[in-house]
Amino acid sequence: MPEGPELHLASLYVNKMCNGVVFTGAVRKSEVSKNPDVPFICEAYRITATSRGKEVRLTLTPMKSDDPKQRVKTGQADQPMDIVFRFGMSGYFRLTTEDELPKHAHLCFFSKETPCRVLSFVDVRRFGSWQPSGVWQPGRGPCIMFEYKSFRENVLSHLSDRAFDRPICEVLLNQKYFNGIGNYLRAEILFRLNIPPFVPARNVLEGLESEDFCDKEKPVKNDTNTKTSFITEESGDLLRLCHTVPLEVVNLGGKGYDPEKADYSEFEAWLQCYYVDGMKSIRDHNGRTMWFKGDPGPMAPKDSKSPKAKKRAKKEDDHDYTDEKKVSRSHSESTTKKTVTKQEIVTKTPKKGKDARPKEAKSKRQRENTRDVKTPQLGKKSMARRRKSSSAEPTAAGPQRRSGRVTRQNDK
DNA sequence: CGTCCACGTCTAC
DNA sequence: TAGACCTGGACGG
Numbered sequence: 001m002p003e004g005p006e007l008h009l010a011s012l013y014v015n016k017m018c019n020g021v022v023f024t025g026a027v028r029k030s031e032v033s034k035n036p037d038v039p040f041i042c043e044a045y046r047i048t049a050t051s052r053g054k055e056v057r058l059t060l061t062p063m064k065s066d067d068p069k070q071r072v073k074t075g076q077a078d079q080p081m082d083i084v085f086r087f088g089m090s091g092y093f094r095l096t097t098e099d100e101l102p103k104h105a106h107l108c109f110f111s112k113e114t115p116c117r118v119l120s121f122v123d124v125r126r127f128g129s130w131q132p133s134g135v136w137q138p139g140r141g142p143c144i145m146f147e148y149k150s151f152r153e154n155v156l157s158h159l160s161d162r163a164f165d166r167p168i169c170e171v172l173l174n175q176k177y178f179n180g181i182g183n184y185l186r187a188e189i190l191f192r193l194n195i196p197p198f199v200p201a202r203n204v205l206e207g208l209e210s211e212d213f214c215d216k217e218k219p220v221k222n223d224t225n226t227k228t229s230f231i232t233e234e235s236g237d238l239l240r241l242c243h244t245v246p247l248e249v250v251n252l253g254g255k256g257y258d259p260e261k262a263d264y265s266e267f268e269a270w271l272q273c274y275y276v277d278g279m280k281s282i283r284d285h286n287g288r289t290m291w292f293k294g295d296p297g298p299m300a301p302k303d304s305k306s307p308k309a310k311k312r313a314k315k316e317d318d319h320d321y322t323d324e325k326k327v328s329r330s331h332s333e334s335t336t337k338k339t340v341t342k343q344e345i346v347t348k349t350p351k352k353g354k355d356a357r358p359k360e361a362k363s364k365r366q367r368e369n370t371r372d373v374k375t376p377q378l379g380k381k382s383m384a385r386r387r388k389s390s391s392a393e394p395t396a397a398g399p400q401r402r403s404g405r406v407t408r409q410n411d412k
Numbered sequence: 413c414g415t416c417c418a419c420g421t422c423t424a425c
Numbered sequence: 426t427a428g429a430c431c432t433g434g435a436c437g438g
Contacts, residue, residue: 002419034430054420089420090432104432125431127420175421182419274419285426289417360418360430415437423429 002087004145004180005249007051010093014049014058017095018119022063023047024112033106038132042077047109047119049093052136053143053179056085056093060109084134088127095119144180145250148212148243151179155239156210159202167299168204169197169290172242180246184274187291189241191273193230196297197290204230208237287360 023045027038044063049056061080065071071078085091094102098116101108105120107130121130142150155177158164163174172178172186181189190197195204230238252266273279274291281291285301 006419086421087419088431089418123431124433125418125420127422127430129421173420184419287427288420360420360428413438415435417435418433421430423427425427 002054002089002091003182003185003246003249004051004053004143005185005246006092007054007056007087007180008145008250010087010091011049011051011056014047014056014093014095014119018047021046021095021117021119022112023060023109023119025110027060028108028110030104030106033126035106035128035130036132038081038083038107038130040077040081040132041075043071044112045077051143052146053140054086054175054182055136055140056087057134057136058083058085081132082134083130083132084136085121085130086128086137088123088125088129090125091121091123091128093119094122140175141177141179144178144242145246151177151243152212152239153210155205156208159206164200164202164205166201167198167284167297168195168201168238169292170284170286171201173286173288178242181242183288184271185242185246187274187279188272189238189245191279191291191293192241192245193238194294195230195238196295197284197292198297198300200299204238208239212236212240 024043026041029035029037040060042060042062043065046061046063048059048061050059051057059080059082060077062077065078068078094105095117096102098110098118101118101120102122104124104126105118105122106126106128107121109119111117111119121128141154142148144151158177163177164171169186169190172181172189173183186197236244249267249270252270273293276291279291279293280296281289282296282300284290
């Protein structure tokens with residue numbers, strides 16, 4: 001769940017599900033979690049949430065009690081407590097019954113009902129974190145979705161920062177300036193404007209107005225800076241898209257997050273570039289996979305290895321946005337065929353030479369393999385990603401809608 | 413069964 | 426700029 005939209009959807013989920021629910025007792029942490037205990041005990045309290053960029057803050061508010069003395073005597077809270085969460089790669093909130101507690105639930109809040117229910121912070125990989133009596137992490141910039149004006153000013157007033165010496169795709173992951181942007185959003189945003197991902201960030205940003213005139217009538221910027229303008233009348237400039245594209249995900253229908261839905265087809269259909277067949281991908285200088293189309297730009301890693309175009313999918317009940325079932329992605333349909341026609345370069349899969357695999361996405365592993373930008377492998381596997389059922393039909397046929405990745409018809 | 417990959421930070425060398 | 430930190434799904438053999 002973890003980019004700005006998912007964190008915000010998580011806060012909406014908490015507010016919706018916990019509305020009217022009274023929680024009680026102590027907050028319990030799993031044995032395995034290395035995060036801090038939450039020293040909050042209260043006979044009756046409520047839980048609300050808010051999000052900012054890639055963080056969510058839960059507020060535990062004690063309900064008024066008729067007997068303050070009793071409360072003090074038992075060490076119970078009488079003041080609200082904020083807990084600030086970061087979701088890592090796999091965090092999310094769930095409200096369930098006690099016996100349906102998700103595996104990997106690491107922090108639990110119990111309701112006062114008889115068959116009690118539990119609001120839990122679930123995090124399979126445990127990269128997530130929380131801070132009791134916490135505050136928004138210092139150093140993270142304004143929220144790209146809900147503090148747009150200050151987000152924009154923060155970026156434009158610090159363009160001399162050396163952080164902007166880097167390629168735009170890497171700067172977009174810098175939470176000091178782009179709090180809420182993550183790996184799929186940077187790909188979708190740059191794709192919309194056709195900006196090569198490895199172009200120096202400052203070159204792309206300098207020249208943008210401090211004020212966002214898009215709201216106003218068409219400003220039609222003077223042609224003073226026509227050279228760099230990756231600005232389109234309808235979509236606006238890069239900073240505006242850092243605001244609007246995430247909001248599109250929030251407005252997809254709330255599915256993005258609600259685990260109950262377990263249907264991410266809408267989200268998948270929304271993706272135009274990230275993990276989409278036909279798009280290219282290379283690892284950036286931090287080992288993260290950058291998805292894009294066309295020219296990678298001058299600062300592209302020279303040795304980039306091409307991550308293989310694999311597949312992924314999850315099981316139905318999973319809540320990740322990566323899965324889905326029906327896939328229907330239309331846009332570039334042609335890739336299949338065009339790749340076939342001229343592709344050849346393609347990157348071969350990085351073979352592994354020796355052992356030692358680095359870590360997450362770190363690039364070090366690279367063995368020799370190819371350095372080219374990867375292009376999707378042809379029909380053979382890239383499209384077949386996960387779905388084994390349908391044989392990869394070669395060109396032919398129908399509507400070429402490349403299923404984007406992961407398609408899963410029903411698995412049986 | 414082993415390899416590769418994943419929506420993100422953190423912190424040592 | 427590397428590793429570390431983790432679990433698990435999809436594949437390949």
